[in-house]
Amino acid sequence: MEIKVGSSVVWYVRQAQAEPHTATFVFDKNTMLNGFLVSNPTVFSPAIIDSTGVTKIYPPNSSLTITGTEKYVNSGWMYPKGPLPGSSNTFSVTFQKAGTYNYQCLSHPWMTGQVVVK
Secondary structure, three states: OEEOOOOEEEEEOOOOOOOOEOOEEEOOHHHEEOOEEOOOOOOOOOEEEOOOOOEEEOOOOOEEEEOOOOOEEEOOOEOOOOOOOOOEOEEEEEEOOOEEEEEEOOOOOOOEEEEEEO
């Protein structure tokens, strides 16, 4: 999809979906090892690893902002509303810098997408 700088994208899980999904942006491949976060292999909640390597965990259904300096941004596990306490069913990202942002589902690495910010 293509959006303007300062716009947001919202991901959501349909009620009929039974498997967990993520929207995960990996900007620094060194934060990942065999598909898992090096610093925390089980991030179930939304998270950002900033440019200094500090990980910040957010509550479910968070709205995060990508400024262009992050190493990693993750939605956490998203399920339909209700099946797993503490999981998200929506995830929102506001993009503050122009560029092409590739993302994937960590549970299903063949599920990929791209946000082009102009």
